[in-house]
Amino acid sequence: MRRLAILLGIAIVAAATPARADVDFQLAGTAGAAWTRSLPALTTPSVTTAAREVPESRVPIGGSLTWVGAGFELGMTIDDHIVIPGFGIAGYGAVGSYDAIVTAADGSIARVRPWSAYRLDVLMPGIGYRVKHRRFMFEASLRTGISAMYMGGSIAGGASESETKLSAFSGVLQAELEACRRLDPVTRLCVQVAPRIYDFGFMNGATLGLRVEWGR
Amino acid sequence: MTIARSRSLWTSLASLTSTLLAASALALVASTSLGCSSPSGETVNSVALRAETPLPARAGSVIVDGCVLDPWQRATLAGPGAKRVLQDVILLCLVPRLDGTVGPRDPSALQHLAALIADLGTDGYHVSLAVAFTDETGQRYDGPQTRALLGDPGWRARFIETLVPALAPAVGVELDLQGLPNDARDLITAFVTEVSQAVRPAKRLGVFVPPSVTIPSDLPGGDAFARAALGTQVDRMRIMTLDFSDHGPGPTIDPGWAVDAVRLAKRDARAVDIAYPLYGTDFGPRGHRSTTYLEAIAIANVTGAPIAHGPTTAPFVRYVAYGNEPHELWFDDVDSTSRALAAWNYDTLPADVGVVFYGLGAEQPNLFESLGARMP
Numbered sequence: 001m002r003r004l005a006i007l008l009g010i011a012i013v014a015a016a017t018p019a020r021a022d023v024d025f026q027l028a029g030t031a032g033a034a035w036t037r038s039l040p041a042l043t044t045p046s047v048t049t050a051a052r053e054v055p056e057s058r059v060p061i062g063g064s065l066t067w068v069g070a071g072f073e074l075g076m077t078i079d080d081h082i083v084i085p086g087f088g089i090a091g092y093g094a095v096g097s098y099d100a101i102v103t104a105a106d107g108s109i110a111r112v113r114p115w116s117a118y119r120l121d122v123l124m125p126g127i128g129y130r131v132k133h134r135r136f137m138f139e140a141s142l143r144t145g146i147s148a149m150y151m152g153g154s155i156a157g158g159a160s161e162s163e164t165k166l167s168a169f170s171g172v173l174q175a176e177l178e179a180c181r182r183l184d185p186v187t188r189l190c191v192q193v194a195p196r197i198y199d200f201g202f203m204n205g206a207t208l209g210l211r212v213e214w215g216r
Numbered sequence: 217m218t219i220a221r222s223r224s225l226w227t228s229l230a231s232l233t234s235t236l237l238a239a240s241a242l243a244l245v246a247s248t249s250l251g252c253s254s255p256s257g258e259t260v261n262s263v264a265l266r267a268e269t270p271l272p273a274r275a276g277s278v279i280v281d282g283c284v285l286d287p288w289q290r291a292t293l294a295g296p297g298a299k300r301v302l303q304d305v306i307l308l309c310l311v312p313r314l315d316g317t318v319g320p321r322d323p324s325a326l327q328h329l330a331a332l333i334a335d336l337g338t339d340g341y342h343v344s345l346a347v348a349f350t351d352e353t354g355q356r357y358d359g360p361q362t363r364a365l366l367g368d369p370g371w372r373a374r375f376i377e378t379l380v381p382a383l384a385p386a387v388g389v390e391l392d393l394q395g396l397p398n399d400a401r402d403l404i405t406a407f408v409t410e411v412s413q414a415v416r417p418a419k420r421l422g423v424f425v426p427p428s429v430t431i432p433s434d435l436p437g438g439d440a441f442a443r444a445a446l447g448t449q450v451d452r453m454r455i456m457t458l459d460f461s462d463h464g465p466g467p468t469i470d471p472g473w474a475v476d477a478v479r480l481a482k483r484d485a486r487a488v489d490i491a492y493p494l495y496g497t498d499f500g501p502r503g504h505r506s507t508t509y510l511e512a513i514a515i516a517n518v519t520g521a522p523i524a525h526g527p528t529t530a531p532f533v534r535y536v537a538y539g540n541e542p543h544e545l546w547f548d549d550v551d552s553t554s555r556a557l558a559a560w561n562y563d564t565l566p567a568d569v570g571v572v573f574y575g576l577g578a579e580q581p582n583l584f585e586s587l588g589a590r591m592p
Contacts, residue, residue, distance in 0.1 A: 007378075041508060049472070051460070051470040051472055051473040052429065052472050052473050054472060059262075060262050060263045060264040061262055061263070061265075062262050062263030062264075062266075063262075064259070072437075077486075080416075081435060088533070093252065093253070093279055094252075094253040095252065095253050096253050096254075097253065097254050097255070097256045098253060098254075098255060098256055098260045099256045099258040099259055099260040100255060100258070100260075101259070101260055101261070101262045102259055102260070102261050102265060102529060102555060103261075103262035103265060103470075104264060104265065104555075104561075104564075105476065106472065106564060107470025107471050107474070107475030107559050107560055107564040107565070108470070108471060108475075108559070109450050109471055109472070109528045109529055109555060109556070109559060110335030111259075111527075114253070115253035115255050115257065116253075117253075126310075129239045132521075145327065154527070156470065156472070156526070156527030156528045156529075157470060157472070157473075157474075157527070158460055158461060158466045158470045158473070158524050158527070158528070159461065159464075159465065159466035159467065159527065161527035166243065200575060
């Protein structure tokens with residue numbers, strides 16, 4: 001009985017081949033455009049004007065904004081199919097022609113300048129899947145992140161105004177859809193569309209980027 | 217068959233990918249070539265200030281400088297817009313004389329005043345009479361003189377004795393004490409208390425208060441008003457957030473400054489109003505004077521001066537008047553007024569804060585219709 005148990009154990013160990021996942025790492029650089037459907041309320045820090053001390057306050061903005069920018073990120077794949085988007089960073093600046101927006105900060109009249117806006121996205125891990133066909137690769141993933149948005153503005157104080165910098169922060173959840181063409185064994189040129197499922201609001205924009213990926 | 221379909225799908229996706237790559241490259245080049253963003257030169261209201269956004273509903277009053285309404289003022293009050301925005305009309309009409317008697321006293325004036333109040337009542341307005349403590353020119357608030365009068369018990373008794381019958385046709389009285397020194401604080405409190413005891417609760421009592429934003433007050437004579445003590449004696453305290461640019465060209469009101477003044481007063485008084493000017497101010501080398509919206513527009517047209525807008529969005533005109541005197545005329549219009557009222561949302565000022573408009577007849581003619589259309 002004891003011999004049988006030992007034989008069974010040896011058989012199990014022998015049969016269990018090492019479950020070694022095939023892990024590869026990627027580096028990617030993206031340049032492209034982004035669009036925010038509705039600008040969020042931004043926060044102005046405390047500002048001293050000729051009329052008063054305006055406390056830190058939330059300033060409603062509204063309207064949409066188009067951005068251009070670039071970023072880079074790290075990621076990895078498991079068994080050539082499971083994609084783990086890793087950490088990355090992207091910066092965008094407003095592009096286009098915009099109207100000045102008159103709004104209010106704690107009862108004071110304020111102006112914001114959408115054309116001065118910029119944003120920083122810190123991309124964080126997610127999960128996805130990819131398939132390859134000859135020189136082409138297709139990928140879909142869901143990933144998280146954090147976004148910070150900044151905009152220049154001013155607050156009225158009688159006949160003068162004081163400059164301020166408004167900001168807002170938000171968590172990000174985006175879907176990434178990507179199609180790539182391999183240029184060489186470790187380099188791919190891709191186009192990526194990423195609807196922002198949450199970005200200062202639900203379904204509040206998207207990015208479209210041209211992307212170079214290095215890695216298998 | 218399945219393999220053929222699969223190959224066809226892959227081929228289509230590959231073709232689409234190539235096309236997208238090319239298009240994205242072009243789009244990226246185009247975006248980059250645009251370089252950066254720029255101002256359009258236009259201005260729009262934010263989501264909270266847009267024309268379709270309802271204005272915060274507040275108790276509305278309007279102050280008329282005088283005992284009569286001209287046809288234009290009466291027509292304005294008869295309009296549906298004014299009826300939606302305003303509930304109270306305050307006629308800045310009563311004046312105490314040197315012996316304490318409150319005028320007007322002649323039967324004809326009293327009869328016409330009563331008729332006017334009754335007429336406004338048919339439109340649903342509650343009419344109060346305000347007492348202006350001016351000197352006999354009717355224009356100048358002589359603080360030292362008023363202080364001396366308030367310190368005279370005989371004068372106060374005569375004032376109250378003649379005030380009560382003068383209020384018969386009205387729902388209340390408002391006291392407009394201006395220019396008093398800080399050491400008149402106890403006299404003002406005692407005077408308001410005596411008036412309160414004489415007229416309330418049969419009639420409402422209000423008091424016009426300077427728009428102090430600090431303790432001690434940042435205004436000359438601002439500490440003459442003991443708001444906490446007065447708050448228990450009056451039904452409503454009107455914080456006169458007007459004439460912000462008293463010493464040089466600028467807007468008649470800064471909406472944020474007005475918020476601070478009302479917040480300070482709200483610590484002491486339950487019911488307060490924030491004031492909004494309907495008039496403009498023309499600043500020149502010889503001083504400043506009040507103007508109307510239509511005069512401002514006429515001056516801009518006659519002199520060919522462009523109408524600019526200040527940081528608070530209040531319009532102004534720089535022009536050269538007679539004798540080559542440079543003038544700067546600041547006024548308010550529908551846009552600047554509605555922006556300020558929208559900026560005073562409920563997060564900024566509680567819903568029980570009312571708005572008192574000063575100077576009926578000086579406003580842009582369609583002001584109340586425009587404001588009324590945005591009332592919820």
